[in-house]
Amino acid sequence: MNTLDGKVALVTGGAGGIGAAIARRFASGGARVVIADVDPTGETIAREIGGAFVRTDVARRADNTAAVRTATERFGGLDIAVLNAGIGGQGGFVEDFRPEHYRDLVSVNLDGVVYGMHAALEVFTEQGSGAILATSSLAGVSESPINPLYAATKHAVIGLVRSVAPTVADRGVTVNALCPTFIDTAILGEAIPYITDLGVAVLPPERVAEVAELVLVRGGTGEAWPVVPHGEPGPFAFPELPSIMTDPNRQFAEDDS
Structure with a gap:
């Protein structure tokens, strides 16, 4: 039996993009999938894969609790929670800051992610x-001035996951x-041609779904997978804590200031 066969998975943001790709891949591997999204398109995808749909605003704690309850009541349990729902950033921080x-x-x-993780x-x-599995971004392990x-x-x-x-x-x-x-999702929108013109690869969402399954098979815990x-996919190598954080006997030198 493979990793997904017979499992019950909840996928937030499953109505399109990365979430839909993960839902389809997990269902093809034998999982029963609950799609949680504000977009009613998720109901169509749920029917396609033999799963269930629950309208979910992930910004509301009660909606996350209800999504988990839908999984346990409809399919008898929950084994995997993919906390994928997200929106993109627009604009910078200084001149065009919009509270x-x-x-x-x-x-x-x-x-x-906080509410979904707590409910699961x-x-x-x-x-x-x-x-x-929580969807972060390469922007979660590097700077992103734009x-x-x-x-x-x-x-x-990532801080939440690791902690x-x-x-x-x-x-x-x-x-x-x-x-x-x-x-290649709606978050990038019209920016895709500009990104590809710069010679930067834009991957299909199915690639994320492939790595998501790989994390379930080979991953440990507290890891971030680019x-x-x-x-070959693998976890990001976070640097060790500076010695000042781990050695209580270390004294400040003059050049530390």
Whole structure:
């Protein structure tokens, strides 16, 4: 039996793009999938793959709880939570700062992961097993001067994943992040031709779905997996903490200031 066969998976933002690709791949591997999205197109995809749809605004804690409940009531449990719903950043930070857009970014890209993770963990910690995949971005492990607020939310997702993972590892739960490069989705919109003109690859969402399944098969926990066009997929190598953080006896030298 493969990793997905007989499993129940919840995919937020599953009505299109990366989420839809993951939902289809998981269903083709034998999983029963619940698509959670504000977009009613998700209902069509759910019918296509023999899954279920629940209208979900991930920025609302109650909606995330209801999505998890739909999975457990419809399919008898939950094994995998893919917290994928997200929106893109527009504009910079200085001249064109828009507080309302900043709040939207935080509500969907961060609150949606926080609430989704918390709702899934209520089930996973009780049953002693489960896997959480949160969609971050390469902008979550590097600087992004053209979209600093978007990058901030994606850095926060990785910080959450790495910090929660060790607290639930002994309960049989894994928590990992996907970090895609540019993906051909609605978030990029009209920017795709400009990106490709720069010689930068824009990958199909199916590539993210492929890596998502690979993380379930080979991943550990607390990891961030880049999705890039080259090389064998694997977790990002985070640097070790500076010695000042780990050595309580270290004294400040004059050149530390």
